[in-house]
Amino acid sequence: MNRLKIGRIAKFFFSLILIFLILDVHLSFSRPVQDNKGKAVLIIANSNFRDEELFETKDVIEDSGVTVTVASDSLKTAEGMLGGETKPDITIETVEVEDYDIVVFVGGRGATIYLDDLLAHRIAKKAVSGNKVLGAICIAPLILANAGVIKEKRVTSWPGVCEKIIEKGANCTGNSVEIDGNIVTANGPKAAKAFGEALLKVFFKTEN
Numbered sequence: 001m002n003r004l005k006i007g008r009i010a011k012f013f014f015s016l017i018l019i020f021l022i023l024d025v026h027l028s029f030s031r032p033v034q035d036n037k038g039k040a041v042l043i044i045a046n047s048n049f050r051d052e053e054l055f056e057t058k059d060v061i062e063d064s065g066v067t068v069t070v071a072s073d074s075l076k077t078a079e080g081m082l083g084g085e086t087k088p089d090i091t092i093e094t095v096e097v098e099d100y101d102i103v104v105f106v107g108g109r110g111a112t113i114y115l116d117d118l119l120a121h122r123i124a125k126k127a128v129s130g131n132k133v134l135g136a137i138c139i140a141p142l143i144l145a146n147a148g149v150i151k152e153k154r155v156t157s158w159p160g161v162c163e164k165i166i167e168k169g170a171n172c173t174g175n176s177v178e179i180d181g182n183i184v185t186a187n188g189p190k191a192a193k194a195f196g197e198a199l200l201k202v203f204f205k206t207e208n
Contacts, residue, residue: 037064039099039102040067041070041099041102042058042070043103043104044071044072045073045110046073046074046088047078047079048081049078049108049111050189052082053106053137054080055080056193056196057195057199060193061200066102070087070090071091071095075090081109081110092119097123097127101132102133102135103135104135105124105135106137106138107138107139108138111139111143115142115146121148124143124144125148131182133182134182136157136185137185138158139157139158140157141155141161141165142157142161142164142165145170150169150183152171153170153183154171155170155171155178155180156178156187158187159187162174175187176191179198182206184198
């Protein structure tokens with residue numbers, strides 16, 4: 001085989017390899033990124049949610065690689081009790097519990113709108129029946145109590161609502177954070193970071 005023919009064959013294979021490399025790079029960029037870290041939805045009131053309970057909890061969860069969606073009763077910019085603002089991603093009406101691994105109700109004065117809200121109760125019940133990690137902080141554990149999903153569970157909450165939670169059949173301790181199965185609760189803004197860490201502890205344990 002002469003050198004000219006060998007050169008043509010080598011050039012052909014080199015061109016073929018180059019084409020495959022270009023195609024592989026193109027497919028890598030066009031291929032959707034797979035989210036294997038999990039998804040969480042944090043439910044807030046559009047007015048008077050507690051700032052730390054949203055922002056600190058959200059930061060802890062996102063730092064682990066879990067994607068966070070913020071849901072509210074309105075898509076208007078939500079304002080916290082301390083003046084913090086956030087733009088909700090979705091409304092609570094469009095929350096599909098099966099799309100998330102972690103479902104959280106954030107406290108603050110505004111959370112009272114969900115205490116007797118049937119949609120909020122339905123979300124809590126679906127989270128439990130779907131074996132999701134279900135969290136609530138500050139006064140929000142009363143939402144879970146009114147939904148009937150924490151009977152005989154060890155939980156905590158803001159001191160002012162602990163007695164009402166006990167009346168609903170739960171054991172409310174008043175501790176900073178409580179974990180009982182897939183239920184994670186915390187007693188207020190000072191526990192927000194520990195609350196986020198507890199949610200992740202339960203999630204990554206159940207994921208494995």
